[in-house]
Amino acid sequence: MFARVNNALQPRPSILTAFGSDGALAARLASSWFEYKKDTEIYEEDEAADYVYEVITGAVRSYKLLSDGRRQIGAFHLPGDIFGLENGSEHRFTAEAIVDTSVQLVRRFSLEAVAKHDAMVARNLLCMTTNKLRHAEDHMLLLGRKTALERVAAFLLEMDSRLAAAGVMLLPMARRDIADYLGVTLETVSRALSLLHSKGVLDFVGNRQRHIVLLDRTQLARFDAQN
């Protein structure tokens, strides 16, 4: 399951600073470093939530399944994102590496122990939960009321703001993942992208279909629904 394990403290313990490390925090919290191969499970829904993760490189999908296989991806986790943080004792999603992914992690129990005495850490826990809630609330509007084209446009704008470098983004996820995130089929995603391409809003770089350049963010925003 774990491709590589390293229990030593890493040179960049960002999962600690994310919770508001005050210097003393790093000394009390041991963090580990794991790597997951593409398409391997990190944790499963209803599994005990013993660890909290931060994506260092790669990408992760969090999803729920219905018994007949229908899947809803609730979020993509990109480098710098914290995931797997639960208030209850079990994970509410299954998490899988989308591509080869390295994560840093800390024991949830340790984190809670620190939070009990450090108000700043506790406040950061609340803030992270609030951010996840904000995303979920926006996504409910997308899933409940937006058209297929609007969903794809919104997705591109979200990814652009999260992982674009110099106007180019390399999407780590396949069409099926995008589709299950947006509540449509993969064919519909493909058709929407083709349409946006034909309208001159985006372009594909080289032969790699997941390398996308946004040519005109303003024009793309007009394909999304205005709030």
Next chain:
Amino acid sequence: MFARVNNALQPRPSILTAFGSDGALAARLASSWFEYKKDTEIYEEDEAADYVYEVITGAVRSYKLLSDGRRQIGAFHLPGDIFGLENGSEHRFTAEAIVDTSVQLVRRFSLEAVAKHDAMVARNLLCMTTNKLRHAEDHMLLLGRKTALERVAAFLLEMDSRLAAAGVMLLPMARRDIADYLGVTLETVSRALSLLHSKGVLDFVGNRQRHIVLLDRTQLARFDAQN
């Protein structure tokens, strides 16, 4: 806007106990009592979030709008529910009374001041946010992947668990509200209810179409999608 105002402490300050009142809390937090007529706004999206509310009697809908009028209701708030609690400075939804509704409220600022010194109150804030997140996550699965019939069945089961008394529930919300909560049209909701009625799963009491009796919860659960 406010039908009645009463700044005195109420005999049942449940909004205080909800945050983990230790007796001393009630003394430091002044709570008020307001009433809202049916279909009046309690607060608007992006408005400053100065108060936190608890439904005493009635029902409230929280929703987002797109510029062309499409509406997504994120949650219904029923007696005992806390709503309007934000971590940021502005409300993320518009809240309206569905029927004549009485609420108890406290200043958000006061609550934060107390939370700063009372770890239990702070923990309760996190817990409430977590519960809202859990609901939003489940609702994303419903909106993204369930069929119309499954959505209506899930809605009935949710409402049954929240407001059923002796197998009968009086739904405070209209078909349009249910539709905007489930991401379908009101006609689709009506058709699904008719179908469930014809299958003998539920019945309408008297001539009031919002009085519903669930005849067989087990059978109804089979119309919902299994997780």
Next chain:
DNA sequence: CGGGGGCTTGAGGCCACTCAACGATAGTGG
């Protein structure tokens, strides 16, 4: 008792889904 709003039901249309074929790409093994 008349008017209006909410609910139901029907008819028809459309958007997204399903099924299918094909091309391109990346990974595999000879």
Next chain:
DNA sequence: CCACTATCGTTGAGTGGCCTCAAGCCCCCG
């Protein structure tokens, strides 16, 4: 290094579930 193969993405044709539009009923309320 190159065929071979599996996977991914695109595109087309046809279907279907939900939406739109409309009519009519019932209840509530003035």
